Amino acid sequence: MSAVLRAEWTKARTLASTFWLLAGAVAATLALSIAVAAGQNCPPSGCATDPAKMSLTGLYLGQTVVAVLGVLAISGEYAVNMNIVTFAAMPVRTRVLGAKAAVLAVLVLPAAVVSVLASLVSGAAMLPGRGFTPSHGFVSLSLDSATMLRVAIGSMLYLALMGLLSLGIATAVRDAAVAIGLVLGLLFVFPILVAFIHNAPLQRHLEQIAPMLAGMAVQETVNVASQPIGPWAGLGVLALWAAGALLLGWFVLVRRDALSEGAPRYVLNIWFGFMRVTMMLADHAQVADGKLFISGGGWSTCGPGPTPCSVAVIFHVPWQNTNEKVQFSLRLVDEDGHPVIQPGQQGRPQPVAVNGQFEAGRPPGMTPGAEIGVPMTFGSVLHLPPGQRYTWVLEVAGHAEEDWRLSFATRAAATPASPAE
Numbered sequence: 233m234s235a236v237l238r239a240e241w242t243k244a245r246t247l248a249s250t251f252w253l254l255a256g257a258v259a260a261t262l263a264l265s266i267a268v269a270a271g272q273n274c275p276p277s278g279c280a281t282d283p284a285k286m287s288l289t290g291l292y293l294g295q296t297v298v299a300v301l302g303v304l305a306i307s308g309e310y311a312v313n314m315n316i317v318t319f320a321a322m323p324v325r326t327r328v329l330g331a332k333a334a335v336l337a338v339l340v341l342p343a344a345v346v347s348v349l350a351s352l353v354s355g356a357a358m359l360p361g362r363g364f365t366p367s368h369g370f371v372s373l374s375l376d377s378a379t380m381l382r383v384a385i386g387s388m389l390y391l392a393l394m395g396l397l398s399l400g401i402a403t404a405v406r407d408a409a410v411a412i413g414l415v416l417g418l419l420f421v422f423p424i425l426v427a428f429i430h431n432a433p434l435q436r437h438l439e440q441i442a443p444m445l446a447g448m449a450v451q452e453t454v455n456v457a458s459q460p461i462g463p464w465a466g467l468g469v470l471a472l473w474a475a476g477a478l479l480l481g482w483f484v485l486v487r488r489d490a491l492s493e494g495a496p497r498y499v500l501n502i503w504f505g506f507m508r509v510t511m512m513l514a515d516h517a518q519v520a521d522g523k524l525f526i527s528g529g530g531w532s533t534c535g536p537g538p539t540p541c542s543v544a545v546i547f548h549v550p551w552q553n554t555n556e557k558v559q560f561s562l563r564l565v566d567e568d569g570h571p572v573i574q575p576g577q578q579g580r581p582q583p584v585a586v587n588g589q590f591e592a593g594r595p596p597g598m599t600p601g602a603e604i605g606v607p608m609t610f611g612s613v614l615h616l617p618p619g620q621r622y623t624w625v626l627e628v629a630g631h632a633e634e635d636w637r638l639s640f641a642t643r644a645a646a647t648p649a650s651p652a653e
Contacts, residue, residue, distance in 0.1 A: 237323050240331040243437050244305070244339060244396075251303040254343040257391070258350070259295030265351035266358070274363030274370075277387050282454040283364040284383045287373060291387060294347055295394045298340055299415045302398030309407035311353040317501025323551040324600050325485050329403060333478060336395050344391035348384050371453045379453055386450030393467075393474045400477025404484045419444040419475075436460045443473040484645065487555075508548035508603070509626060511638050517609040524607040535642040536618035542611040543624055543638065549592035549604045560628045562586045562610055567621040574615060584609050618645040 237555045244250050257498035264391060268289040273279065306329075309315040322328050364370045371379055401418075402411035422442030426435050439460040449466030452459050461469065515528030526544055534541065543562060563585035564572040576582035592604040614620065626636040 236324075236327045236331040237334060239318075239322065240335045241338075244322065244335050247308075250301065250339065253304075254339060256434065257294045257297040257301070257340075257343050258347045260297055261290035261347035262354065263287075264293045265290035267355050268354050269362075270357045272359070272362055272364075274353070276363070279363070280454070281364070282372060283355060283359050283370050284352075284380065284453045285360065285451045286364075286385070286447070288348065288387055288451055290349050290351055291390065292348070294436055295391060295419070295444075298343075298391050298395045299398040299419075301340070301417065302336055302410060303402040303408050303411040304393035305332050305399050305402070307396075307402045307406060307411055310406045311408060313475060319552045326482060328344055329478070329485055332401060333396055336399055337392050340392045340395045341388060344388040348387045349393070352380070352384060353589075362607070382444065382463060383451050383453065386463060389467060389532075390447050390450060391469050395445065395476040397470070397477045400474065400479070400481040402479070403481025408521045429503065440466075441469060443470050446470060497589075507550060507553065507628060509636050510546040510548070510628065511624070511636065512544045513638055513640060514544055514626075515540050516540045517542040517611070518626075519609055521606045522607065524609070532640045533643055534640060535614075535616050536645060537615070539614050539616065539642075540611070541614050542609055545608045545626065546594070546608070547590065547606040547608070547628075549596075549606055551601045551603070554592045554594045554604055557589050557591050558628060559589045559630075560626065562624060562626050564614075565623055565625055572614075572616075572622060574612075584612065584614070616642045618642050 243413070267289055269287055272279065272286060286578055289631060308313070318328060319325060320481070339650075352373055352375070366372055371377060373380060375381055398411065398415045399416075400430065401414050402408065405414065422438055422445055426438050426442075429435055429438070446461050446466035447470030449459055449461050452462040452463055452477060456463065493604045510527050512526065514526045515531075517524065517526045519525070524544055524546065526542075529544065545562070547558075547560075549558070563583065566572055571585070573584035574584050582601050590606050590608070592606050594604070598604070621641045622639075623640060625632060625636040
């Protein structure tokens, strides 16, 4: 696991976007918090505003930057298909996701500490001069009270959990734009619903289950007992959302092909370039009990005339390609690369070709990372003219390697014997 952590840490710290986003989260949080605090005044008669929440208003903006960082932690790899290399080097995907979550939390927490403490310090410096004083019933914004410690620590954990929630959603959907849209929708749709629903019990219930509304309850310092949900309970709701998103992401990650639909051909070259294939020509071959039985194998000349021909193939499937359907095709071409036509069913001429798919399972007890052999045979009787060259061409997911070809030749026609004089 330490190697996976080091790999993910290296990837994260070598991306310029990581630290730009972290700096953006700090700047956005602090700037908005100062702007809101500067525009507030509490008259001598009192007001219902919570100074702690007001000082941390910037978290509404900062959390969106953290959400983008969480999404890009994995969707950035899918965008350029680097996830293929990641899973080839580290085939246990559970460890990869766990390492990404750990690295993301380690990156976000220091930024959260700076954002929250700076916002609270600015609020403590500005708000008392605007009427938010203990004499008006407000708590002091200094961290020497249990209430403010809860607000500070809870707000830091809030940002970290928001990053993990975004990581889980991005793992499930892959696409960065879709993931960011889903995260922002999940955060801001609930407050909109609460604002438009006039049923008080339903409003209260929505505030108790909404990830942002419930999570922000950890900042409450005014009328805490009358809030829809308690401070730590609200943060627990957000933690459940984050855990659920990561669980969904893990479930999809370990069951879905690493290769994105519509990936360009060079990506297929990278992905299936790790697959080895063993091929042999034989008079007869068959598969029984997962084993390959060959009779009269290894020839490179045949005929002329009707010739029994079997192609024995073993696909050496990499661990990361197991439990996934893999498409293949096998076709016979002449020396000019044209399809070889032979009589098919009911005597109709058709190309000599086989198209199909296979799926290599993971037998119990197999060491992660081991190759899985998948044997197959393809038999036919060929009617080929003498003195020609032919090649069997194998393609996997539309990709062919030079050593995925078997060439052979038909013998020249026998010269008729001269009549005896």
